[in-house]
Amino acid sequence: MIYEVFRQERKGQPFAHAGSVEAPNDEFANWYGREEFGRRGESVALWVVPREAVQEISEFVDELKRNYHRVDGYPLKEKLKEARERAGTPRAR
Amino acid sequence: MTAQEQEFLDYVQSGGQVETSDWMPDDYRAKLIKFIEMHGNSELMGVLPEREWILRAPTLQRKLALTAKVQDEVGHSQLIYRVVEDLGKPREQCLEDLIAGKSKFHNVFHYPTKTWGDVGVIAWLVDAAAIISQKALLKCSYAPYARIMKKICWEESFHILHGRDVILTMMNGTDEQRELVQEALDRWWGPLMQFHGNPIPAEDDPMFIWRIKSQGNGEARQQFLDGYVPQIWELGLTVPDPKLGKNDNGVWEFSEPDWDELKHVVTGHGPRTQDRLGLRRTARDETTWVRRAVLAEAA
Amino acid sequence: MNAQELLELADDELILGWRNSEWTGIAPFLEEDVAFSSIAQNEIGHARALYQLAAEELGTTADELAFDRKPEEYKCSRFVELRLVPDWAKTIARHYLYEEADERRIKALMESHDSDVAGLAAKIDREEVYHRMHAQMWFDRLNDEPRFVEAVDELRPLVDERGEHTPEFAELWGEMTSVRRSIAGATW
Numbered sequence: 001m002i003y004e005v006f007r008q009e010r011k012g013q014p015f016a017h018a019g020s021v022e023a024p025n026d027e028f029a030n031w032y033g034r035e036e037f038g039r040r041g042e043s044v045a046l047w048v049v050p051r052e053a054v055q056e057i058s059e060f061v062d063e064l065k066r067n068y069h070r071v072d073g074y075p076l077k078e079k080l081k082e083a084r085e086r087a088g089t090p091r092a093r
Numbered sequence: 094m095t096a097q098e099q100e101f102l103d104y105v106q107s108g109g110q111v112e113t114s115d116w117m118p119d120d121y122r123a124k125l126i127k128f129i130e131m132h133g134n135s136e137l138m139g140v141l142p143e144r145e146w147i148l149r150a151p152t153l154q155r156k157l158a159l160t161a162k163v164q165d166e167v168g169h170s171q172l173i174y175r176v177v178e179d180l181g182k183p184r185e186q187c188l189e190d191l192i193a194g195k196s197k198f199h200n201v202f203h204y205p206t207k208t209w210g211d212v213g214v215i216a217w218l219v220d221a222a223a224i225i226s227q228k229a230l231l232k233c234s235y236a237p238y239a240r241i242m243k244k245i246c247w248e249e250s251f252h253i254l255h256g257r258d259v260i261l262t263m264m265n266g267t268d269e270q271r272e273l274v275q276e277a278l279d280r281w282w283g284p285l286m287q288f289h290g291n292p293i294p295a296e297d298d299p300m301f302i303w304r305i306k307s308q309g310n311g312e313a314r315q316q317f318l319d320g321y322v323p324q325i326w327e328l329g330l331t332v333p334d335p336k337l338g339k340n341d342n343g344v345w346e347f348s349e350p351d352w353d354e355l356k357h358v359v360t361g362h363g364p365r366t367q368d369r370l371g372l373r374r375t376a377r378d379e380t381t382w383v384r385r386a387v388l389a390e391a392a
Numbered sequence: 393m394n395a396q397e398l399l400e401l402a403d404d405e406l407i408l409g410w411r412n413s414e415w416t417g418i419a420p421f422l423e424e425d426v427a428f429s430s431i432a433q434n435e436i437g438h439a440r441a442l443y444q445l446a447a448e449e450l451g452t453t454a455d456e457l458a459f460d461r462k463p464e465e466y467k468c469s470r471f472v473e474l475r476l477v478p479d480w481a482k483t484i485a486r487h488y489l490y491e492e493a494d495e496r497r498i499k500a501l502m503e504s505h506d507s508d509v510a511g512l513a514a515k516i517d518r519e520e521v522y523h524r525m526h527a528q529m530w531f532d533r534l535n536d537e538p539r540f541v542e543a544v545d546e547l548r549p550l551v552d553e554r555g556e557h558t559p560e561f562a563e564l565w566g567e568m569t570s571v572r573r574s575i576a577g578a579t580w
Contacts, residue, residue, distance in 0.1 A: 032423040140417035150579040151572035164429040171422035379478035380420035
């Protein structure tokens with residue numbers, strides 16, 4: 001069975017995928033994950049997960065290009081210029 | 094090349110990264126497997142010349158450092174074969190092909206080690222030559238491989254430190270110890286110069302075209318010489334090549350390495366090739382029952 | 393607890409670590425190769441720490457104790473001297489039996505009046521916890537294999553057999569000290 005290993009470099013850091021090990025069960029996977037990704041003290045913590053428990057999602061549907069999810073959905077520049085002129089506070093060039 | 098393959102080529106050539114579940118051209122996948130498999134084979138075969146010296150290490154510290162180095166190399170082969178396996182070739186198949194002589198490994202691991210001087214020279218200079226190639230692989234278009242290279246490079250840097258420590262201790266020791274280092278260097282220089290391979294122009298190298306490698310062979314060799322010849326000379330050691338030197342354009346010149354020897358060795362005719370494959374075969378045969386008992390699916 | 397008693401434990405750990413390190417690079421599969429190598433390194437690390445403690449009392453160094461005594465001066469058991477590569481069944485059987493016996497020895501040292509010894513024993517014990525887990529894990533996995541059961545039965549009577557060294561030990565000592573003896577007095 002393949003187990004994926006995620007490691008945390010320092011407290012506060014996110015867990016990042018480090019690689020995988022082959023093991024017959026969780027107990028062996030614990031040993032092998034610990035050894036492969038922690039023997040040189042390079043991680044403060046590890047998550048060891050059977051590969052089949054990991055669901056990969058890499059397709060995201062956005063057919064109608066919803067711009068309110070992106071920065072370009074909020075065109076402020078012109079409106080800000082107009083508002084400053086009305087208030088008599090045009091930005092110094 | 095189909096339109097889809099061309100699009101893929103443009104993508105990787107402009108720095109695009111490929112993940113395991115992405116579509117890839119058959120040729121890319123095949124070249125990738127072959128290249129990465131050879132790397133895995135090399136790490137595994139590299140263990141054999143060094144492990145003899147674990148048993149003979151002259152201090153407890155050296156024993157521990159050398160065991161840890163060899164352990165790292167086994168660890169690297171584990172990481173590398175996992176990448177190959179996820180590309181479609183099972184690890185057991187890779188190991189069978191290696192032992193049967195159907196796949197290759199780097200020239201340097203076909204040569205004998207004779208003294209403690211070799212231990213130092215290998216850790217310092219062979220690992221240095223390897224780390225130069227490995228740093229270039231950090232930019233490999235195939236992302237899972239590029240990612241494990243980061244860990245591999247980090248661990249290799251300890252190996253070079255260990256190598257330099259061994260060498261410096263000997264160079265500061267007795268005349269006999271200094272002779273051991275020089276003698277080992279004299280024997281390893283040829284293979285070291287062949288290590289990065291014949292200088293094929295990058296545009297003719299499929300590995301470069303697919304951005305599996307991001308550096309030409311000649312360039313890697315120049316980097317090695319630039320980094321390490323000064324380190325060799327500053328210790329009062331000599332390099333057995335009267336032509337070795339940097340020209341006015343900052344390019345290292347040297348006697349043409351023996352490309353015939355390289356070809357002869359990597360096709361399975363090195364001085365220790367058959368012994369070492371034999372050792373792997375025996376160890377593997379004697380432990381087949383263990384793999385069956387523990388990794389049930391594997392043959 | 394005097395230096396000589398420490399040497400018995402140190403020599404056992406050194407020679408067992410040596411034998412276990414013979415598997416580095418040729419273990420049954422890669423993940424276990426890495427794991428077993430760490431165990432071997434830990435054992436040698438334990439030996440080193442014990443030698444350092446004994447060395448203080450004896451006025452010498454850990455390396456001198458590890459390498460420079462004559463073969464007959466080592467106090468390791470015949471059990472740890474056995475060369476078991478490439479027999480994984482026997483290797484794990486020895487690993488399991490050794491850890492079982494060693495646990496009693498270390499727990500006794502943790503009660504020592506000598507605070508240095510007790511402190512070191514506690515540190516060693518914290519690492520040995522993992523070795524015992526590893527041995528148990530393999531024991532459970534291989535318990536259905538006849539060859540493993542046979543190996544345990546064959547080796548159990550030999551645990552802690554002390555006395556004259558095996559012929560294998562002379563060979564081991566010769567190889568272990570070959571580089572060190574090649575240039576007398578050199579620093580490596």
